[in-house]
Amino acid sequence: MNSIASFIELKNTSVDFPVYNAGSLSLKNRVLSAVTGGKIGRQHNGAVVIKGLQNISLKIKAGERVGLVGHNGAGKTTLLRVLSGIYHPTGGQATIVGECVSLINIGLGIDPEATGRENIHLRAVMMGMRPAQINQSIGEIIAFTNLGDFIDMPFRTYSTGMQLRLAFAVSTAVRPQILVMDEWLSTGDEDFKKRADQRMSEVVSAAQILVLASHSRELLLTNCKRLIWLEHGKIRMDGDAEDVAEKYFGV
Amino acid sequence: MTSPNSAISYAWADVCATFKQHHIITSLGWQDVATRYRRSRVGAFWLTINMLVLITVLGIVFGTLFRQPLAEMLPYLAIGLIVWGFLSTLINEACTGFITAQETILQVRMPLFTHLMRILWRNTIILGHNLLILPLLFLLFMKPLTPLALWVLPGFILLILNAAWVMLVFALVCTRFRDVTQIVQNIVQVMFYVTPIIWSASLLPDHVGTAVIDFNPLYHLINLVRAPLIGEAPSALNWTVATLMALIGWVAALTLFGRYHKKIPYWL
Numbered sequence: 262m263n264s265i266a267s268f269i270e271l272k273n274t275s276v277d278f279p280v281y282n283a284g285s286l287s288l289k290n291r292v293l294s295a296v297t298g299g300k301i302g303r304q305h306n307g308a309v310v311i312k313g314l315q316n317i318s319l320k321i322k323a324g325e326r327v328g329l330v331g332h333n334g335a336g337k338t339t340l341l342r343v344l345s346g347i348y349h350p351t352g353g354q355a356t357i358v359g360e361c362v363s364l365i366n367i368g369l370g371i372d373p374e375a376t377g378r379e380n381i382h383l384r385a386v387m388m389g390m391r392p393a394q395i396n397q398s399i400g401e402i403i404a405f406t407n408l409g410d411f412i413d414m415p416f417r418t419y420s421t422g423m424q425l426r427l428a429f430a431v432s433t434a435v436r437p438q439i440l441v442m443d444e445w446l447s448t449g450d451e452d453f454k455k456r457a458d459q460r461m462s463e464v465v466s467a468a469q470i471l472v473l474a475s476h477s478r479e480l481l482l483t484n485c486k487r488l489i490w491l492e493h494g495k496i497r498m499d500g501d502a503e504d505v506a507e508k509y510f511g512v
Numbered sequence: 513m514t515s516p517n518s519a520i521s522y523a524w525a526d527v528c529a530t531f532k533q534h535h536i537i538t539s540l541g542w543q544d545v546a547t548r549y550r551r552s553r554v555g556a557f558w559l560t561i562n563m564l565v566l567i568t569v570l571g572i573v574f575g576t577l578f579r580q581p582l583a584e585m586l587p588y589l590a591i592g593l594i595v596w597g598f599l600s601t602l603i604n605e606a607c608t609g610f611i612t613a614q615e616t617i618l619q620v621r622m623p624l625f626t627h628l629m630r631i632l633w634r635n636t637i638i639l640g641h642n643l644l645i646l647p648l649l650f651l652l653f654m655k656p657l658t659p660l661a662l663w664v665l666p667g668f669i670l671l672i673l674n675a676a677w678v679m680l681v682f683a684l685v686c687t688r689f690r691d692v693t694q695i696v697q698n699i700v701q702v703m704f705y706v707t708p709i710i711w712s713a714s715l716l717p718d719h720v721g722t723a724v725i726d727f728n729p730l731y732h733l734i735n736l737v738r739a740p741l742i743g744e745a746p747s748a749l750n751w752t753v754a755t756l757m758a759l760i761g762w763v764a765a766l767t768l769f770g771r772y773h774k775k776i777p778y779w780l
Contacts (some may be wrong), residue, residue, distance in 0.1 A: 387616065
């Protein structure tokens, strides 16, 4: 499976979010507008649309490390979701070849009442690991969390640090072809942080394509060769990381 | 936009992919049941106990009201209630199926049908717990199963096939139009009284006729499972209605799903 080179291509991709206020989400207004001859309908027909992304065209080839910058609301998360195949563009085309995992919320799927071991299983299933893979790597994941006997205690009994360690350990157990991240994952005390960073680098270097959204110049420059600057849902600049960083962050 | 054919084939691919990754369904569905009863001593068997109490009380009350012998009434009522509980929960939970899976849908790319099959699996586990009541009742009233009971297997499969497409349609519509959830739940509640579950079809006065029942799709589905277990064969009409519903329903559901699946994440 790894022999196929991953690539991502967006052609004039646009994403429009329909805004259904409570009015237009409900059937009542649909019916009412039919009955009242469209008077109410005109107010409530949900014509409001937020343009999340507009005419984005880009190509990412295997081996590329791409950073994503932009102010809040520039469309970074939306673009990440398009790249992970979650949002189908409402306009234009998106071709994504390769197995993609997005590490946006690493706590997804965790059940506080279940034990650490059960949660590793759950989280791994959520990330698309097969049962055989899970059985194979569960030992290594448990070892990495350093939780010892706590692994068989309910997750809710863990300290915040322990909870993060567990979530981090499972989330980084997959080796996807395309890795999409919203901010770098790092956590824990000094000792764990060092191991976590090393493990994160392993995951990143195993991936054919990395797309990382971040606000940290240092992180972006260490990990990415190319930066894309989003502004109001459009690409403001796309090019060499140093150049874009200079313009975006200022010198 | 997309042609009807490619819409159906996309939807079909989603359904197939769901079953290819059946371990997701079984892991998550099992987890749902386990979580609910995690700190309880009796665990999921509370389901069995609750159902048993409900059946006993309803059986005594309505058995007396309708002057029916308990040996007849209780098994009939028990199977009806258990199957009804299964079916109605499936429909009700499907309405919020995509909405409750919102976080997952917006972060992980997995077939959307998975979220509905998780509901189906979780309720099948619950059904399994409730089924324990039946052998108990059959023993108590010395009511042996007849060879006709084997019909329960194809009957149950047809029931599931129908439930699944209904779930898909309702999940889709309710995600877009949030009010529909309330309407569906209301209808389901009313259907409980209109469908012969706590009363039997033979009690209907002559002038009402069987039309009330024959036009009730839920009656046919329930009868496919209930009749074999109480020693009767489901009628040809039961089989025909259920089969036709499954065929037409699936085509309609796949067309709808194929057409709108791309919009689901935007509706959340």
